[in-house]
Amino acid sequence: QQPVQSPQAVILREGEDAVINCSSSKALYSVHWYRQKHGEAPVFLMILLKGGEQRGHEKISASFNEKKQQSSLYLTASQLSYSGTYFCGTVGRDNFNKFYFGSGTKLNVKP
Amino acid sequence: DTEVTQTPKHLVMGMTNKKSLKCEQHMGHRAMYWYKQKAKKPPELMFVYSYEKLSINESVPSRFSPECPNSSLLNLHLHALQPEDSALYLCASSQAGTSDYNEQFFGPGTRLTVL
Numbered sequence: 001q002q003p004v005q006s007p008q009a010v011i012l013r014e015g016e017d018a019v020i021n022c023s024s025s026k027a028l029y030s031v032h033w034y035r036q037k038h039g040e041a042p043v044f045l046m047i048l049l050k051g052g053e054q055r056g057h058e059k060i061s062a063s064f065n066e067k068k069q070q071s072s073l074y075l076t077a078s079q080l081s082y083s084g085t086y087f088c089g090t091v092g093r094d095n096f097n098k099f100y101f102g103s104g105t106k107l108n109v110k111p
Numbered sequence: 112d113t114e115v116t117q118t119p120k121h122l123v124m125g126m127t128n129k130k131s132l133k134c135e136q137h138m139g140h141r142a143m144y145w146y147k148q149k150a151k152k153p154p155e156l157m158f159v160y161s162y163e164k165l166s167i168n169e170s171v172p173s174r175f176s177p178e179c180p181n182s183s184l185l186n187l188h189l190h191a192l193q194p195e196d197s198a199l200y201l202c203a204s205s206q207a208g209t210s211d212y213n214e215q216f217f218g219p220g221t222r223l224t225v226l
Contacts, residue, residue, distance in 0.1 A: 002153070032215075041115075041201060041217035042154065055214070087153050098167075101153035 001026070003090050003102035011108045012078045020073040020105045022088030031064050031071040032089035034101075035082075042087065045073070075107070083109045115218035117202050123224045126192060132221045134185040134202030141207035143185045144215065145177060148199045160185060161207050192225045199223070 003024045010018055022031060030049045033056070034042040046056025048064035048071060056062075061074045075082055088102040115136045124130050134143065142161050146154035159167035160179040168177075174196075176188040185202055199220045205213040 034215075041219050042215075044214045044216070047214065099156055101155070104153050 001098070002100050003088055005086075005088060005102040005105045007105060008103070009106040009108070011110065012082075013110055014080060015077055016109075018075045018078060018107060020075070020086050020088075020107075022071045022073070022090070022102050024069045024090050024092075026069065026090075026092045028064075028066065028069055028071075028090050028092060030091045031062075032091075032099075033060070033062060033071075033073050034087045034089060035084045036087065037084040045086075078107075078109045080109050080111065083107055115202055115204055115216050117200075117218035117221050119221060120219070121222045121224075123226060124189065124192065125226050126194070128192075129188070129190045131189065132187040132200055132202075132223075134187075134204075134218055135183055136204040136216070136218075137183055138204065138216065139182075139206075140204035140216070141182055142205045142213070143179060144203040144205075145185070145187055146201040146203065148201055148220070154201055158187075189223075192223075194225050197223055197225045 003022050006021045012018055030047055032047050033045040035045055036042040045060050046062050048054050048062055050066055064071045086105045090100055092098050118133045144159050145157040147157055148154040156169050157171045158177045163179045174191050178186040199222050201220045202218040203215040205215045
């Protein structure tokens, strides 16, 4: 039930771009993205809904391919503050009550 | 106020103790959640309250007992825990939605150690 994320970890230099992928074995209603810095609580980034609606931060972009049951988070011109672990979260189309965080992707941005 | 507060920050308890975790929010959110997070793992949903009613119980052992006394407060009562229950317990809240959980605001968590 838990979505699978790739890559598991990525190291970037400031200014470089990264893509984080989230894949589910179930049909999805929505995909959520959160970032968690070490020792801190997860912080909401974005929601992508079936049908194309998006809610979230303007500087973060993401896509949601309903047919492939996948979502990707795009981090462009990365900054040191982007470092942390990124989790996708999914709500299944067949059961709106279930929310699962993905396996996580650890991003380390270096100067 | 866009903050979710949790007390205590740290808790050490023996397997025979009874303790409670507390969570509070004043954002007018009507959905509140408990998550358990082990080191280097994603948070796992334990319970969901919607309009002060328990709507989701993710097959959590009965030694964890949630309570929602009012729309701003969420408690997690702990009794006879096992060492494997040691983890970070996160509380979150969101506007009660019909289907998509909405944006969840997380508290800083309670770091629980069971001896």
